[in-house]
Amino acid sequence: MDIVRNQQKEKMHPHKFTLWVAIGSLIMMFAGLTSAFIVKSNQANWKPVTLPTVFWVSTGVMLLSSLTIQLALRSFKDREMNKYRMLIGLTVLLGIAFIVFQWMGFQQLWAQQITFKGSGGGQFLYVIFGLHALHVAGGLIALAVIFLKGFFGKTKNYSAVPVEVAATYWHFVDALWIYLLVFFMILGKN
Amino acid sequence: MSETSTLHAGAVGHHDDHGHGHHEQSFISKYIFSMDHKTIGKQFLITGIVWAIIGGLFSVLFRLQLGYPDQTFPILETFFGHWAKGGQIQPEFYYGLVTIHGTVLVFFVLTAGLSGTFANLLIPLQIGARDMASPFMNMLSYWFFFLAGIVMLSSIFVHTGPASGGWTMYPPLSALRQAGDGQKIGTDLWLIAMALFIVSSLLGGLNYISTILNMRTKGMSMTRLPLPIWAMFFTAVLGVLSFPVLLSGAILLLFDRNLGTSFYLSDIVVNGEILPNEGGSAILYQHLFWFLGHPEVYIILLPAMGMVSEILSVSARKPIFGYMAMLGSMFAIAILAFLVWAHHMFVTGLNPFLGSVFVLLTLLIAVPSAIKVFNWLTTLWRGNIRFTPAALFAIGFVSLFISGGLTGIFLGNSTIDIHLHDTMFVVAHFHIVMGVASFFGMFAGVYHWFPKMFGRYMNNTLAYIHFWVTMAGAYLIFWPMHYQGLAGVPRRYLDKKGWVSFNQFADLDKMITVVSIIVFAVQLMFVFNFFYSIYKGRKVTTTNPWEANTLEWTTPINPGHGNWVGEIPEVHRWPYDYAKDGRDFIPQTEPVGANESKH
Numbered sequence: 065m066d067i068v069r070n071q072q073k074e075k076m077h078p079h080k081f082t083l084w085v086a087i088g089s090l091i092m093m094f095a096g097l098t099s100a101f102i103v104k105s106n107q108a109n110w111k112p113v114t115l116p117t118v119f120w121v122s123t124g125v126m127l128l129s130s131l132t133i134q135l136a137l138r139s140f141k142d143r144e145m146n147k148y149r150m151l152i153g154l155t156v157l158l159g160i161a162f163i164v165f166q167w168m169g170f171q172q173l174w175a176q177q178i179t180f181k182g183s184g185g186g187q188f189l190y191v192i193f194g195l196h197a198l199h200v201a202g203g204l205i206a207l208a209v210i211f212l213k214g215f216f217g218k219t220k221n222y223s224a225v226p227v228e229v230a231a232t233y234w235h236f237v238d239a240l241w242i243y244l245l246v247f248f249m250i251l252g253k254n
Numbered sequence: 255m256s257e258t259s260t261l262h263a264g265a266v267g268h269h270d271d272h273g274h275g276h277h278e279q280s281f282i283s284k285y286i287f288s289m290d291h292k293t294i295g296k297q298f299l300i301t302g303i304v305w306a307i308i309g310g311l312f313s314v315l316f317r318l319q320l321g322y323p324d325q326t327f328p329i330l331e332t333f334f335g336h337w338a339k340g341g342q343i344q345p346e347f348y349y350g351l352v353t354i355h356g357t358v359l360v361f362f363v364l365t366a367g368l369s370g371t372f373a374n375l376l377i378p379l380q381i382g383a384r385d386m387a388s389p390f391m392n393m394l395s396y397w398f399f400f401l402a403g404i405v406m407l408s409s410i411f412v413h414t415g416p417a418s419g420g421w422t423m424y425p426p427l428s429a430l431r432q433a434g435d436g437q438k439i440g441t442d443l444w445l446i447a448m449a450l451f452i453v454s455s456l457l458g459g460l461n462y463i464s465t466i467l468n469m470r471t472k473g474m475s476m477t478r479l480p481l482p483i484w485a486m487f488f489t490a491v492l493g494v495l496s497f498p499v500l501l502s503g504a505i506l507l508l509f510d511r512n513l514g515t516s517f518y519l520s521d522i523v524v525n526g527e528i529l530p531n532e533g534g535s536a537i538l539y540q541h542l543f544w545f546l547g548h549p550e551v552y553i554i555l556l557p558a559m560g561m562v563s564e565i566l567s568v569s570a571r572k573p574i575f576g577y578m579a580m581l582g583s584m585f586a587i588a589i590l591a592f593l594v595w596a597h598h599m600f601v602t603g604l605n606p607f608l609g610s611v612f613v614l615l616t617l618l619i620a621v622p623s624a625i626k627v628f629n630w631l632t633t634l635w636r637g638n639i640r641f642t643p644a645a646l647f648a649i650g651f652v653s654l655f656i657s658g659g660l661t662g663i664f665l666g667n668s669t670i671d672i673h674l675h676d677t678m679f680v681v682a683h684f685h686i687v688m689g690v691a692s693f694f695g696m697f698a699g700v701y702h703w704f705p706k707m708f709g710r711y712m713n714n715t716l717a718y719i720h721f722w723v724t725m726a727g728a729y730l731i732f733w734p735m736h737y738q739g740l741a742g743v744p745r746r747y748l749d750k751k752g753w754v755s756f757n758q759f760a761d762l763d764k765m766i767t768v769v770s771i772i773v774f775a776v777q778l779m780f781v782f783n784f785f786y787s788i789y790k791g792r793k794v795t796t797t798n799p800w801e802a803n804t805l806e807w808t809t810p811i812n813p814g815h816g817n818w819v820g821e822i823p824e825v826h827r828w829p830y831d832y833a834k835d836g837r838d839f840i841p842q843t844e845p846v847g848a849n850e851s852k853h
């Protein structure tokens with residue numbers, strides 16, 4: 065007996081719904097951090113931060129991965145399992161690449177003497193981008209599980225829900241990244 | 255997590271009335287790593303009780319110091335070694351005790367212990383669901399809480415002692431390892447424990463919200479939900495939106511402590527050493543903290559309010575007065591809770607104009623609060639009240655909420671708060687309105703739903719003693735603190751002997767300490783009653799012992815995993831049809847009769 069499915073009044077799958085609430089929660093966390101940035105950027109001795117260009121590369125990678133996961137979801141629904149596996153695998157690779165590029169960005173900033181000393185946008189950047197990367201990494205773990213399930217899982221149960229949940233989450237970390245990028249582009253400079 | 259479908263067809267079709275039949279599951283999966291919401295609720299409750307004993311004991315210890323600052327208690331040295339040298343509580347230890355007392359009671363007992371217990375127990379049972387939306391996440395929520403507890407507990411045993419920056423953990427003190435023993439490893443452990451705790455709260459809250467919105471049984475529209483469920487819903491929304499902000503504040507604090515960043519630190523000299531930090535703002539932390547901190551006080555209070563509403567209606571044998579007004583006022587409280595945080599910061603140099611905006615918003619909370627009080631009193635008015643222990647505690651809650659709410663209005667005026675801030679007046683205010691009141695809600699809930707949890711009753715005589723001593727004791731302890739605060743006695747001071755003007759309170763402080771010890775002893779009696787009754791209490795022989803309308807009383811006396819044998823019942827009416835058309839009570843499952851009057 066399926067406790068989830070046997071409910072009479074049900075619009076959205078509870079797991080999908082839970083994800084949306086969780087996204088609300090994550091938004092509050094990053095809203096908290098970026099407001100802290102704004103409050104603090106008015107203090108004395110604040111040093112601005114300019115983003116290294118490698119963050120543009122990671123942005124491209126992130127956008128591309130949103131596309132691949134969307135296509136993967138479509139192929140899953142069309143039961144094109146080979147295409148689905150390939151696209152999910154590609155998304156995982158792009159996600160890893162994203163984190164690598166973020167790391168390179170951190171290293172470049174560090175080399176420019178933007179460190180934990182003193183005060184300024186750089187410290188926030190490490191914390192905020194770092195936390196974002198952690199959330200990407202969390203998504204990668206989920207994607208890796210789904211990827212492996214695509215090979216070994218029983219295919220008789222064709223529920224698209226886990227893939228849909230993963231895709232929604234992935235689009236969210238993508239959108240979050242764009243927000244953070246624009247935020248630092250505009251407010252990081254002053 | 256798509257494995258929810260494995261949720262025991264067996265448990266639904268098979269259950270045994272006495273809970274002693276042979277188990278299909280192993281002990282581990284039934285009692286330890288259980289995914290049954292009822293078991294998880296009990297786990298939260300029992301863990302909460304353990305924490306309440308620890309936190310309560312700590313308060314007795316620091317009350318000893320406050321009441322008898324010159325006396326030595328050699329036994330303390332036996333137990334606490336260098337922290338109580340010569341039988342006297344040392345300053346660092348005193349701050350550690352205050353800090354852990356506050357943290358544990360606010361977060362571990364009155365947040366996790368209260369919401370964790372009753373949201374888990376009541377949501378599926380009262381909305382008519384077999385379990386939570388994600389039983390697995392629910393289990394994780396408990397185990398993150400458990401882990402947080404282990405880390406917090408271990409901080410008490412490290413050589414330099416637990417965190418001692420107060421439950422609010424303000425920097426710069428909390429950000430500087432050099433500042434004192436409690437700021438060393440103890441504070442890191444405190445932060446880690448809190449991070450784990452926040453994860454636990456979020457997992458729980460997400461689950462509560464999506465369960466309430468998605469898994470109600472047929473006919474259970476939102477306006478037919480029992481009030482505890484609405485309260486848990488608003489509580490979960492508050493938690494899900496405010497805890498992540500505290501988490502971000504805590505992460506920045508961890509960075510400042512361990513990696514040399516300057517989020518909160520600026521131009522600091524500690525013991526003659528000039529620190530390199532610059533440009534930080536300690537006030538920033540207060541904003542992040544109180545953005546959670548104020549909603550947190552309602553996270554603690556709302557579940558108690560919801561359960562009190564239910565219990566008062568059942569005990570008065572009358573419909574709750576103003577159901578929609580109750581919803582409206584809870585909604586207003588939830589919104590306002592996010593807009594008043596700076597009333598904790600009137601003396602931080604807040605812009606006076608902003609200050610008056612926060613005064614206005616703060617005083618607005620009095621309106622929904624007053625509506626709720628009015629509705630509770632009106633529910634009781636001319637009721638045919640059954641003074642069960644649960645009913646007494648619910649009535650006690652209303653009394654405490656009125657008393658503490660009134661002192662809130664004093665504090666909400668920034669002009670008065672400038673005098674009262676950080677005095678014992680604040681301590682009195684929040685202990686009465688939040689601490690004791692929520693405990694009363696929790697006790698009411700335990701006495702009321704104990705038969706559902708364990709299939710037995712608690713002992714009534716002990717329960718009545720528990721109520722009267724706690725009720726009188728709470729007022730005796732906290733009422734005088736208002737006068738101390740008005741006279742300027744600061745909170746968190748180890749010793750006031752240096753102030754001549756405070757000497758007048760020496761005897762009062764002794765009285766408070768003596769009463770605290772008595773009240774603590776009576777709580778131990780409650781704990782005894784609780785555990786004794788689990789095994790030896792009088793057995794419940796009817797499914798609906800309080801003659802209540804809600805769905806949990808339609809389940810078997812000892813429901814198995816899945817709650818109902820066979821179909822989940824359908825709901826046809828709101829839960830408060832008491833004393834209607836000449837009938838004492840009409841359960842929610844009963845179809846509306848042809849010529850029944852509308853409520």
Ligand code: HEM
Binds near residue numbers: 616620663664680684
């Ligand atoms: C009419 C309603 C209320 C008003 C106007 C009010 C106002 C205030 C103000 C202005 C303070 C800050 C005092 C200071 O530190 O100087 C305060 C402290 C506090 N209030 Fe209330 N309050 C109200 C109700 C409540 C309720 C219902 C709760 C909890 C359920 C609560 C819990 C607390 C706590 C925990 C603190 C102290 C925190 C600390 O500094 O450690 N209050 N209140």
Ligand SMILES: [Cu+2]
Binds near residue numbers: 547548594
């Ligand atoms: Cu407040």
